[in-house]
Structure formats: structure tokens, C-alpha cells
Amino acid sequence: MFKNKILLRLFLIINLISFCAYANFEVESKTETTAMSKEAVSLMKNGNYEKSLILSRRALSLAIYYKDNKLIASCYNTIAANFDQLSEIDKAYYYYHKGLSYANQTDDDVMKNWLNNNLGNIYCFDKKQYEKGIYYYKKSLKYSAKIKDSAQIVFTKINLTWAYFDIGQYDKGLPYLNYINKHHDQHGTSSTIVVLNMLNGMYHSHINDAKKSQLYFEKAIQLGNEGNEKSDLSYSHLEFSKFLFKNGNFKNAYKNLTLYNVITEELNNEERKSKTNVAGINLQIDEYKREIDKIESEFKTKEELHLQQQSTNKKIVITLSTILILLFFLFYFYIQNAKLKHNNKLKDVLSKMQENLINATINGQELERKKIASFLHDNISALLSSAGMHLFAHISQSKSSSQEIIKTKAILEQAHDQIRDLSHELMPSLLACFGLFDAIEDLCEKNSNSMLRFKYQSLVERNTRYNEDFEIKIYFIIMELLNNTIKHSHAKEAKIILKENKNTLQIHIIDNGKGFDSTKFHVLEGFGLNQIKARLNNLRGSIEINSKTNTGTAIKIIVPLVYPKRNIITSFRSQ
Numbered sequence: 001m002f003k004n005k006i007l008l009r010l011f012l013i014i015n016l017i018s019f020c021a022y023a024n025f026e027v028e029s030k031t032e033t034t035a036m037s038k039e040a041v042s043l044m045k046n047g048n049y050e051k052s053l054i055l056s057r058r059a060l061s062l063a064i065y066y067k068d069n070k071l072i073a074s075c076y077n078t079i080a081a082n083f084d085q086l087s088e089i090d091k092a093y094y095y096y097h098k099g100l101s102y103a104n105q106t107d108d109d110v111m112k113n114w115l116n117n118n119l120g121n122i123y124c125f126d127k128k129q130y131e132k133g134i135y136y137y138k139k140s141l142k143y144s145a146k147i148k149d150s151a152q153i154v155f156t157k158i159n160l161t162w163a164y165f166d167i168g169q170y171d172k173g174l175p176y177l178n179y180i181n182k183h184h185d186q187h188g189t190s191s192t193i194v195v196l197n198m199l200n201g202m203y204h205s206h207i208n209d210a211k212k213s214q215l216y217f218e219k220a221i222q223l224g225n226e227g228n229e230k231s232d233l234s235y236s237h238l239e240f241s242k243f244l245f246k247n248g249n250f251k252n253a254y255k256n257l258t259l260y261n262v263i264t265e266e267l268n269n270e271e272r273k274s275k276t277n278v279a280g281i282n283l284q285i286d287e288y289k290r291e292i293d294k295i296e297s298e299f300k301t302k303e304e305l306h307l308q309q310q311s312t313n314k315k316i317v318i319t320l321s322t323i324l325i326l327l328f329f330l331f332y333f334y335i336q337n338a339k340l341k342h343n344n345k346l347k348d349v350l351s352k353m354q355e356n357l358i359n360a361t362i363n364g365q366e367l368e369r370k371k372i373a374s375f376l377h378d379n380i381s382a383l384l385s386s387a388g389m390h391l392f393a394h395i396s397q398s399k400s401s402s403q404e405i406i407k408t409k410a411i412l413e414q415a416h417d418q419i420r421d422l423s424h425e426l427m428p429s430l431l432a433c434f435g436l437f438d439a440i441e442d443l444c445e446k447n448s449n450s451m452l453r454f455k456y457q458s459l460v461e462r463n464t465r466y467n468e469d470f471e472i473k474i475y476f477i478i479m480e481l482l483n484n485t486i487k488h489s490h491a492k493e494a495k496i497i498l499k500e501n502k503n504t505l506q507i508h509i510i511d512n513g514k515g516f517d518s519t520k521f522h523v524l525e526g527f528g529l530n531q532i533k534a535r536l537n538n539l540r541g542s543i544e545i546n547s548k549t550n551t552g553t554a555i556k557i558i559v560p561l562v563y564p565k566r567n568i569i570t571s572f573r574s575q
Contacts, residue, residue, distance in 0.1 A: 073103035113143035234263035459499035470562040489513030
């Protein structure tokens with residue numbers, strides 16, 4: 001379907017060019033010229049820029065023939081607007097000025113209004129010369145007021161507000177914004193409602209009214225997604241990202257900035273496609289115009305030479321069309337490839353951000369575990385022990401002890417034992433005192449029961465010690481995998497094998513449970529492997545999971561070894 005549209009468009013171009021080159025020239029009437037100019041405007045609004053350019057230039061030549069300044073100004077405005085839509089800013093700028101010079105010689109205030117507004121747009125949004133842009137906007141506003149066009153007044157004041165806000169002159173833009181807010185419901189259109197909400201968001205951000213600002217930006221984005229104003233939607237995401245960044249919401253600021261870039265890229269791609277489709281058309285029009293004059297003046301009576309020239313030119317057109325088709329497809333594939341690379345790069349960045357967030361969370365949890373365990377062991381447990389000793393001394397010295405004192409002593413001992421157990425659960429004392437291998441063996445023994453037996457085997461010297469953080473991370477990775485085995489495997493036996501190989505630690509966990517299809521990503525995610533993978537990526541390690549239904553599961557982990565920088569061991573001693 002898409003290819004058929006492209007071919008149809010190209011054949012249309014060929015036929016139009018052929019018509020311009022070889023049809024008998026007939027001077028249309030002034031009414032027909034006006035109708036031709038209006039049709040060119042309609043074609044432009046529907047995105048048929050090629051036909052609109054050809055038709056408006058034809059109408060322009062007739063308007064000059066009739067010396068009709070209003071019609072000439074209108075044709076120049078249409079030609080400029082076509083180039084404006086194709087982002088050929090210099091050409092648009094040139095023809096808008098040409099049109100204004102003719103409009104100023106007439107009493108057509110409507111055309112003066114449009115040409116001044118369009119020049120203001122180019123100066124503000126393309127050339128970034130805001131002073132000149134505001135000058136033309138104000139001239140446009142003067143003509144809008146003169147013709148009493150309320151809708152155009154609202155439209156121009158929106159442009160003025162945006163221009164002032166862009167350069168930070170909110171006090172000058174505010175009166176225009178207040179006017180728009182008051183009259184937009186009556187005289188505004190759906191095409192400007194997105195911009196209006198965005199401008200309100202910008203102003204309230206400027207006065208630090210964060211709540212209202214966020215509501216306006218979110219409303220602008222919602223309406224932009226529901227409508228067709230892609231350009232306004234992209235600017236709304238950009239301004240919202242600035243607001244979020246200003247208020248410290250960096251994650252959502254980055255998200256909105258990314259959406260701005262994506263929509264802008266889509267708009268740029270559409271512009272490039274439009275440019276590709278009309279590349280060379282203007283040159284062809286000029287060439288064929290000269291050819292028509294030559295044929296009419298020199299070869300009008302030579303039919304045979306005329307036909308021969310026609311055939312030659314048709315071959316040239318076909319050749320040029322073929323080249324245009326090839327260039328279009330080459331450009332299309334280039335854009336798709338660039339888009340794919342961009343999407344892949346974006347996915348990588350998002351994946352890295354998620355992984356860094358998980359690692360930061362895990363590291364924070366481990367640090368808090370150590371702090372809490374240390375505090376409970378060194379402070380609370382010590383205080384309870386001290387209180388117990390004082391109470392014991394009192395009981396020893398006193399010949400008779402009340403029932404309350406005996407109960408208090410029992411409660412203190414129970415509290416001491418519970419705090420010790422909690423401390424060891426947060427950070428196992430075996431891990432800190434004797435190292436990874438004793439701690440894992442103890443973990444296997446604690447989790448073994450009559451229904452599931454964990455067998456432990458280590459090919460590494462029992463007293464081998466690694467970096468403290470490394471041992472903690474490996475311990476909790478294995479603990480998480482054992483928990484998965486207990487919860488999900490329905491196994492009766494599981495083996496844990498540890499060995500060193502080429503300066504890496506290899507961990508094998510094998511069970512004879514029900515297994516699962518390890519090729520299904522959502523199943524793996526259900527086992528909480530995101531955090532395990534994040535831990536391993538942080539250690540530059542890898543994990544391999546092989547499992548099939550009813551055949552058990554085999555997990556292999558390889559992690560580069562990290563030895564302690566200093567021979568200092570922090571330990572918790574059991575009380």
C-alpha cells in the first residue's frame with residue numbers, strides 16, 4: 001500500500017511536468033487564476049506540496065500577467081508556506097517577504113496579517129531572532145484588531161506569549177496569557193489548546209507554583225496525545241522536563257526529554273521524507289518552463305522534431321523518476337537503520353539505569369544489614385548482658401529474691417537471645433568469623449530436613465578468605481537460590497558444589513525437582529532473578545540456568561575472585 005502511494009505520487013509528478021512542458025498554453029481568466037490559487041492552498045493543507053508548488057507558481061505567473069497585487073501576494077504566501085512546511089526556511093523567508101511587499105501595496109489586511117504572523121514565526125522559531133519576530137507579531141496583531149478577527153487575535157497573542165516566555169520575559173508575556181485564558185474558550189481552537197496549557201505550565205513554573213504547573217503540563221501532554229499537534233506535544237514534553245529537572249525529579253525529567261527527542265525525530269523523519277519526495281522538482285519546473293518557451297518560439301510548426309524532443313524529455317523524466325525512487329528507498333532504509341540503532345541504544349541505557357538502581361538498592365540493604373546487626377550485637381546485646389549481670393549480682397547478694405525479679409531475669413535472657421538471633425540472621429556470625437565456606441555449609445545444614453536434603457561439597461580450602469563485601473554478596477546470592485529451590489522445585493535432594501578455577505569462583509547448584517522451561521523469560525522473572533543478575537553484573541560474573549520440565553534444574557555461576565586488600569577480619573562473637 002505504501003509503495004503504491006509512492007509510485008502514484010511519482011506518476012502524478014511526471015504527468016504534471018509533462019503537462020507543463022507540452023500542453024498548449026492558454027491564458028486562463030482572472031477568476032480561473034483565483035480558483036487555481038485557492039486550489040493550491042487546499043493542496044498544501046492536505047500535504048500535496050509538489051502539486052501545490054506547481055499550481056501556485058502557475059497562478060503566480062498569471063497574477064503577474066494581470067498585475068493583481070492581492071493575488072500576487074496570495075501566491076507568494078502559498079509558495080512560502082509550502083517551503084515552510086518542508087522546512088526550507090530560507091526559501092520560505094524570501095517568499096514571505098516578497099508577498100508582504102505586494103500586500104503592503106493593497107488594502108488586504110487579512111493577507112498582511114497572515115504574512116506578518118508567518119514572518120514572526122520564522123524569526124522566533126527558526127532564526128531565534130526574537131526581537132524581530134515580536135515586531136512582526138505585533139504588526140500582525142494590529143491587522144487582526146483592524147479586521148476584528150477574534151480568533152486570529154487569540155492565535156497571535158499565543159505566539160507573542162510563547163516568544164516572550166522563550167526569552168524569559170514572563171512579565172511582558174503575562175498580559176497576553178491572561179487575555180488568552182479569558183477568551184480561548186470562545187475564540188480559540190483545538191489546535192492551540194495544547195500550547196495554551198504548556199504556556200500556563202511554563203508561567204506557573206516560573207512563579208514556583210509547582211502543583212499548578214504540573215497539572216497544566218500533564219493536561220497539555222494528555223491533549224497532545226489525543227490530538228494531532230505533534231510539534232506542540234514535543235515542546236510540551238521539553239518544557240515539562242525542564243520543570244521536573246528544576247524540581248529535582250530527574251527520572252521523570254529524563255523520561256520526558258526522551259519523549260521529546262523521539263517525537264522530534266519522528267517529525268524530522270517526516271520532513272526528510274517530504275523533502276525527498278520533492279527533491280529536484282523546482283529545478284525541473286524551471287527547466288521545463290524554458291523548454292516550453294523554446295518549443296513555442298522556434299519549433300511550433302515542426303511537429304516531427306517536437307515529438308522527438310517530447311520522447312527524449314520523457315526518457316529523461318523516467319530516468320530521473322527511477323533515480324528518485326532509488327534515492328527514496330536508500331534514504332528510507334538509512335532512516336530505519338538509524339532509528340533501530342537509536343532504539344537499541346535507548347534500551348541499553350534504560351537497562352543499565354535499572355541495573356544500577358537495583359545494585360544501589362542491594363548495596364544499601366547490605367550496608368543497613370551490617371549496621372543494624374553491629375548495633376544490635378555491640379550495643380543492645382551488650383546492654384542487656386550488663387543488665388543481666390547486675391541483676392544476677394543482686395540476686396546472689398540477696399538471700400531471698402522476689403518472683404518479679406526472677407521473671408525479669410528470665411525476660412532479659414530471652415530478649416538477649418532474640419536480639420542475638422536477629423543479629424546473626426541479618427549478618428551471619430559464621431560468615432564474618434570463619435568465612436564464606438563455613439557459612440554456606442551451615443546454611444545447607446539449617447535448610448535441610450526430612451523432605452529436602454542439601455548436600456554441600458567444596459573443593460576450596462576451608463579457611464580461604466575473600467574480600468568481605470565479595471563474601472557477603474556471594475552468600476546472599478546462594479541464599480536466594482536456595483530459597484527458590486525450597487519454594488519452587490519440589491526437590492528431594494540438592495547439591496551445592498564450590499570450586500576455584502583460573503582465578504574465578506564456580507558455584508554449581510543442582511536439584512532433582514520438577515524443573516521448568518528455562519527458555520521462557522517470564523518464568524525466570526518470577527523467580528526474582530533480576531536482583532541476582534544485577535548482583536552478578538556488579539561482580540562481573542555470569543549465571544547459566546538449564547532446566548526442563550520434570551528433569552530438575554542446574555545452575556552454574558562463575559564470578560572473578562576478589563581478595564581482601566588488608567588482612568583484617570571483622571567478626572561477631574556469639575554471646
